[in-house]
Amino acid sequence: PHEHSIKVVVRVRPLLERELEKSPECLVDIDTDKSIVLRPGGDLLKARKYREAQRFMFSKCLWSYDRRANVPYADQNTVFTEVGLEMLENTLNGYNSCVIAYGQTGSGKTYTMMGSDEEDGLIPMVCRQLFKRLNQQVDSKIQVKVSFIEIYQENVFDLLGRGNKLRVRENSERVAFIENLNEYNVSDSQETMRLLNKGLENRTTAETHLNKQSSRSHSILTVTVSQEKFDPATGSLVKLKSNLKLVDLAGSEKFVASDGLDKIRQQEGSRINKSLVTLGRVLTILSEKPNQKTVVPYRDSILTWLLKDNIGGNSKTSMIACVSPIDYDETLSTLRFATTTSKIENQVLINKESQF
Template identity: 35%
Template structure:
């Protein structure tokens, strides 16, 4: 994924869904237009139907001929995920697919990189199933990734790393951003702004703190229930909006402190701030397939969905040209022509490591061909991912007692000052004092909460060690008792043998004496 020049290539993954009832044919390799050979990882082969291959205007030299004479087109991606046939040896369900990419993504997120996973494809190709999954069947990438992020957070506590996880959930419906974490009102519109460092963002989103996996799933279900969906001719539960789940991660690293005991966390040394955008795009649509005639609202949705995807396609095409080996000129990328591309600006070409999953149908040649060609363009796009490390002000975390006392005394003075201002209701002119104090107290509260978790983890670790020692002692005790019993049994047997031998020897001596004085003549 790393380029020779230090840039990061977008990782491209193709995934083919199973043949479904609405495809109108029975499942089987004979009807499936897509093949992904097990012996050639990353290779995707698209078979061109006879009616297309025989058309002189559509068949071209770019299509190869297989031994049977039919046309095929070959693609190579970072990964080809075969989910079309459950009986195949290379079949991948959601869990197996996630395990092939998830650990690397979690590692990079915790290293301080911004990440993005984006699912693209026509409607009904399994994008939402890939990203969200179904709770009654199998989890998708988003729930599985959230579980691993929270597990890693707990594992890092003993390394003095405090990880705070939060989430936002927004949908882009008819080119308007809507917060799915709050109840919507007719007059509420979320505005898209641009931060000079972090890039574009949606203003005023509700940020939900995620402490447990159950908290995350509850928030995700709440957002999904508010998401815009509708039945179409291609999909009975078609997404009518693009959805973006963002998980933000703030890690505070506490370094070893001089004079501190092992049970204390010390002072904060640095922060790593990163996030991952999990994007479930609405599917590209054709009226002939969705059959939304005379449904004005649905037709408008479909038009705006296609418009935003068209802008995304143009951005991808121009980015691909800009990152080619010898571009003739540098193109201006039209990010602002769509809310979708504007929000994904950093993930497409900025500070992010990005994955794009292209979901395709095994039976629809036109859409699958378009999607795979699109994916082929994305392969050449590079981003400029970098770790987001913030070195904390050492003057505020100095371990020198005098400086610490001076800081505490200064804060006490500020508390007294603000208290008097509150009494005089003249706080507005000195709001900066209150902001400084609130920020400091919030940081201290966060530190105390983490220190509490750190101590609990230390105690749990010691309890585990005690239990292990007790178990070992029980084993030693049982082994010792067994050895004593064996020794006692062996001693008892040895003693009995010795006694028997002594008696036998005495009897033999008596017999020898009798034989020595034995006179047969006397008996006769």
């Protein structure tokens, strides 16, 4: 295996229509494409909570706040070029890969991953390019499967199924899997997008009927690619199998406010936090260079259990940390979380089986 650190990219979203009216102060700045500065705003200064401006370094800092002269504007294509393209290559070459969108609610996770009505995000672009590339491979047998789940209050729901809860189990190799999960064979990107949209629709329906809030749930789209092709290097047939997970996390803000929430909401908040809090703990432990004896609490939450390979294991993983330009505390917390994540080394292997 070779080492591969988790690549972290930060994206600053523009002001929203409703925010523009108040013309709030932008608290972040990108001074190079690898460095972002966060300044405490006027309100914090007034409240005498003065803190120094802080600089954070990442693989890439994407500026989608405004179009200004000295910083290139990052549109959806930029995100695809910076993150998607590499993941696509990884998948085609037999590596497991994963893209995780992290950030507070409203920071642009869904916009980045899915896109809007006008503009496709990373997932549709990756799907389209994946099939384009696979179709160019003549003389190879290819199978692509997708599944789409939601984790809500530590329960797993199949977004392509009938909405019932599913159980997570471990196989004999101690790899977590979801029992009775629907996996669909797909042969082009339209079919994949149809399934994805059906899943998103199911998610919205459940949101209204069961009073769920999608900003509090995590979604994972898994695309599994199996290829059987001739390998000119060895003169033999090679079988590659890799999966690409596209993860949209629940909002990272603190869910339980100190006042005025009823008990159910509090319980919901603490359960939702369990996956995110465990993710934070797992990432912190891994960033501190664990040894063989270190216990990493993957099994303490459904999210970390299912993403075990992708965090610290056999996967090329990227995180897109989405930040709002006007929320000092949440942005600081996201940039710190992203910094921790960038220190993690995964151990990556091509998943191949040679036949002679």
